[in-house]
Amino acid sequence: MVDLQVLEGSEAVAFAVKACRPHVISAYPISPQTHIVERLAKMVADGELDSQYVRVESEFSAASVISGASAAGSRAYTASSSQGLLLMTEVLYASAGMRLPFVMTGVNRAISVPISIQVDHQDTISLRDSGVIQFYVESSQEAYDTHVAAFKIAEDPGILLPVMVCMDGWILTHSYEPVSVMEQVEADRFLPPFRPINFLDVDDPKSWGSYAEENVLMEFKYAIHAAMNYGKKRIKEIFSELAELTGRNHGGLIEAYRTEGAEVILMAMGSVVGTVKEAVDALRSEGKKIGLVKIRCYRPFPYEDIWNAIHGAKVVGVIEANFSMGSEGALGMDLKAKLCGRRNAPLVLDFIAGLGGREVNEGTIREIVQRGMEAHKRGIPLEEPYWAGLDPTMLTQGG
Amino acid sequence: MPAEQMPNHEELFVSGHRACHGCGMALAVRHVLKATGKNVIVVTPTGCLETFTSPYGYSPWRVPWIHHLFENAPSIASGVAAALKAQKRDSVRVLVIGGDGGTFDIGFGALSGMLERGDDVLYICVDNGAYMNTGGQRSGATPMYAATTTDPAGSVSPGKLQRKKDLPAIVAAHGVPYVATASVAYLKDLRKKVGRAMEYHGPRYIQIDTPCPTVWGFPSDRTLEVGRMGVQSGLIPLFEMEDGTITTVRKIKKKIPVEAYLKAQKRFSHLLPVDLWHEEVQQIQDIADRNIEKYGL
Amino acid sequence: MKITLGAVVKGGTSLEYKTGAWRDERPVIHMALCKACGQCIEVCPDSAVYVENEEYGIDYDYCKGCGLCAYECPTDAIEMVHEEK
Numbered sequence: 001m002v003d004l005q006v007l008e009g010s011e012a013v014a015f016a017v018k019a020c021r022p023h024v025i026s027a028y029p030i031s032p033q034t035h036i037v038e039r040l041a042k043m044v045a046d047g048e049l050d051s052q053y054v055r056v057e058s059e060f061s062a063a064s065v066i067s068g069a070s071a072a073g074s075r076a077y078t079a080s081s082s083q084g085l086l087l088m089t090e091v092l093y094a095s096a097g098m099r100l101p102f103v104m105t106g107v108n109r110a111i112s113v114p115i116s117i118q119v120d121h122q123d124t125i126s127l128r129d130s131g132v133i134q135f136y137v138e139s140s141q142e143a144y145d146t147h148v149a150a151f152k153i154a155e156d157p158g159i160l161l162p163v164m165v166c167m168d169g170w171i172l173t174h175s176y177e178p179v180s181v182m183e184q185v186e187a188d189r190f191l192p193p194f195r196p197i198n199f200l201d202v203d204d205p206k207s208w209g210s211y212a213e214e215n216v217l218m219e220f221k222y223a224i225h226a227a228m229n230y231g232k233k234r235i236k237e238i239f240s241e242l243a244e245l246t247g248r249n250h251g252g253l254i255e256a257y258r259t260e261g262a263e264v265i266l267m268a269m270g271s272v273v274g275t276v277k278e279a280v281d282a283l284r285s286e287g288k289k290i291g292l293v294k295i296r297c298y299r300p301f302p303y304e305d306i307w308n309a310i311h312g313a314k315v316v317g318v319i320e321a322n323f324s325m326g327s328e329g330a331l332g333m334d335l336k337a338k339l340c341g342r343r344n345a346p347l348v349l350d351f352i353a354g355l356g357g358r359e360v361n362e363g364t365i366r367e368i369v370q371r372g373m374e375a376h377k378r379g380i381p382l383e384e385p386y387w388a389g390l391d392p393t394m395l396t397q398g399g
Numbered sequence: 400m401p402a403e404q405m406p407n408h409e410e411l412f413v414s415g416h417r418a419c420h421g422c423g424m425a426l427a428v429r430h431v432l433k434a435t436g437k438n439v440i441v442v443t444p445t446g447c448l449e450t451f452t453s454p455y456g457y458s459p460w461r462v463p464w465i466h467h468l469f470e471n472a473p474s475i476a477s478g479v480a481a482a483l484k485a486q487k488r489d490s491v492r493v494l495v496i497g498g499d500g501g502t503f504d505i506g507f508g509a510l511s512g513m514l515e516r517g518d519d520v521l522y523i524c525v526d527n528g529a530y531m532n533t534g535g536q537r538s539g540a541t542p543m544y545a546a547t548t549t550d551p552a553g554s555v556s557p558g559k560l561q562r563k564k565d566l567p568a569i570v571a572a573h574g575v576p577y578v579a580t581a582s583v584a585y586l587k588d589l590r591k592k593v594g595r596a597m598e599y600h601g602p603r604y605i606q607i608d609t610p611c612p613t614v615w616g617f618p619s620d621r622t623l624e625v626g627r628m629g630v631q632s633g634l635i636p637l638f639e640m641e642d643g644t645i646t647t648v649r650k651i652k653k654k655i656p657v658e659a660y661l662k663a664q665k666r667f668s669h670l671l672p673v674d675l676w677h678e679e680v681q682q683i684q685d686i687a688d689r690n691i692e693k694y695g696l
Numbered sequence: 697m698k699i700t701l702g703a704v705v706k707g708g709t710s711l712e713y714k715t716g717a718w719r720d721e722r723p724v725i726h727m728a729l730c731k732a733c734g735q736c737i738e739v740c741p742d743s744a745v746y747v748e749n750e751e752y753g754i755d756y757d758y759c760k761g762c763g764l765c766a767y768e769c770p771t772d773a774i775e776m777v778h779e780e781k
Contacts, residue, residue, distance in 0.1 A: 069478040421764055
């Protein structure tokens with residue numbers, strides 16, 4: 001029997017983490033991650049969660065504490081947002097290289113300057129090169145289920161990489177939704193105790209963190225990439241396994257929503273997907289052949305699954321809340337890189353929407369679809385990614 | 400020769416590491432591990448010690464050892480300690496052994512956090528007063544008027560103008576159970592202090608003066624001699640502090656003027672002849688004299 | 697050679713690297729002068745001094761020739777001689 005409750009998104013995550021029995025939790029507060037780590041702290045204080053909770057003096061240390069714990073053979077968890085995630089960058093690269101399987105929540109929030117506590121994906125996207133696996137969730141239920149799966153994925157002997165579950169700040173973390181929570185016995189069955197391949201062991205002393213000369217460094221880096229590629233199959237298997245257990249199926253590495261026969265397929269990740277799905281439904285009811293590919297797993301980038309969903313379409317409109325200054329949005333770039341040279345590939349257009357919490361509503365999606373279809377008719381791709389909702393009258397000469 | 404009589408049989412820090420010949424740090428680490436025994440996990444920040452002990456495939460550490468990054472050895476250690484607690488591996492203890500760069504400077508914040516939390520970690524700083532791994536750049540631990548590559552002596556500068564950061568005092572101000580200073584020149588004393596520190600739980604700190612022949616500029620066979628001079632001049636006070644109170648000091652048997660210490664090292668050679676630089680040398684002497692008075696040496 | 701997971705390496709493997717090749721000078725122990733205090737073993741940063749059947753010896757595979765054993769020996773029983781290559 002699963003227990004359905006109305007939970008704040010942050011609380012749902014805390015319940016998911018609790019179900020996975022981490023030995024060590026460490027965190028530094030930053031909006032909008034705070035409710036997750038506060039809820040976990042209360043669980044520990046009330047004896048409901050038997051974890052070592054280490055209150056640190058910076059995010060650098062939070063990520064480091066769980067790295068040390070993981071190397072010592074313990075399951076570990078942290079969470080952060082925005083500036084805090086950037087501060088963890090060095091640690092995440094190092095821990096991915098060290099193949100440490102901890103889990104963390106990236107509560108999405110815009111990056112300074114200007115300072116903003118509203119949501120966009122610039123923070124977690126900035127970490128996409130690090131070797132950390134990244135999932136993006138649409139709802140609090142998906143956040144719950146993905147966190148539970150994340151531990152199993154991280155600890156898989158063929159993967160052994162940190163896993164980051166990205167969820168939109170405020171929209172998901174601070175809103176209330178009905179969430180089904182697993183029974184502890186179910187969670188234990190799905191996720192047995194962590195059995196590390198290597199751990200800091202006085203009976204078998206090993207040294208971690210060597211320096212590598214040019215004759216081996218490339219191979220070490222390639223091994224991370226290879227683990228991620230192997231992970232694509234395994235991630236789908238683990239998601240299926242959990243879906244079977246819970247009766248809730250959020251999809252595999254992607255969710256293809258009404259893509260059959262679609263001429264224009266939108267692509268998005270995070271909570272905005274809910275809005276896009278509604279827009280797709282409305283447009284479909286008007287006879288437009290529109291679909292959506294929801295990216296659930298962003299790293300490793302699931303281009304095979306994406307290709308299967310989009311190759312019949314004429315246009316793919318990527319909608320994303322991040323930007324690589326001087327170039328394009330990350331998801332757009334990832335997709336275009338993979339489609340480059342492919343015969344009959346759809347036209348890929350990049351739309352930037354929702355930076356710093358700017359509202360994305362059905363109207364925004366309709367505008368995006370309109371522009372996409374126009375570009376396709378003219379046969380000319382949009383030269384520059386289109387920043388939906390931007391008010392150019394506010395800009396001074398040269399920006 | 401029977402294996403048990405081979406020099407490396409009982410060592411937890413074996414031969415083949417790539418330290419410079421005469422390295423004070425390597426000698427100190429050897430003796431630290433003699434005092435702790437094998438039931439320790441060692442964390443080391445980036446630096447000389449990390450580099451000379453971890454070319455891929457060649458490790459001298461016969462205890463579990465981890466090097467993660469430069470600025471986070473204290474937090475890695477806190478994480479290891481938390482994991483050991485969660486796993487109920489009570490007999491295994493956590494050590495950080497790291498240089499002054501990773502301790503006084505870039506790891507300072509993480510160190511303070513670890514101390515404030517009361518984590519069960521013995522932090523040992525092997526202090527050679529500069530970023531030696533990268534050629535000898537100035538750190539917060541560099542003594543006054545020492546020349547370093549980023550704060551060199553030149554026609555308008557006599558080297559570092561600031562005093563050495565008093566890290567033992569800063570650590571002690573966190574209210575930790577045990578703080579000590581030691582020197583590789585006094586190995587029995589060093590082992591005794593490590594042993595004493597291991598009797599406590601909570602955060603403990605030992606700062607070991609480890610002269611560096613390569614960059615301080617003295618012959619490789621004089622490492623202990625230079626170390627002794629540092630102690631005998633008063634510049635390197637040796638003491639133990641338990642719960643904030645000084646409990647032991649190593650009194651100076653025969654005081655030497657700081658001049659003798661300065662003359663023995665190329666990093667102070669710009670202060671010679673001392674008559675020309677008597678103001679600066681006097682300031683260094685004042686530091687030594689203040690230590691002697693403060694600690695009752 | 698296969699790479700290890702996460703570049704984790706077995707401890708004690710530095711013994712495969714013979715730092716003795718670094719030497720310019722080598723210590724020679726004159727047992728006649730030796731009073732068996734053990735200081736030489738104590739002060740070697742490379743654990744390259746040993747005692748076997750009361751005879752002190754140098755492990756020339758690893759000795760870097762720093763001279764600490766010779767300098768610290770209270771009876772001057774260790775002499776540093778030029779290394780013949």
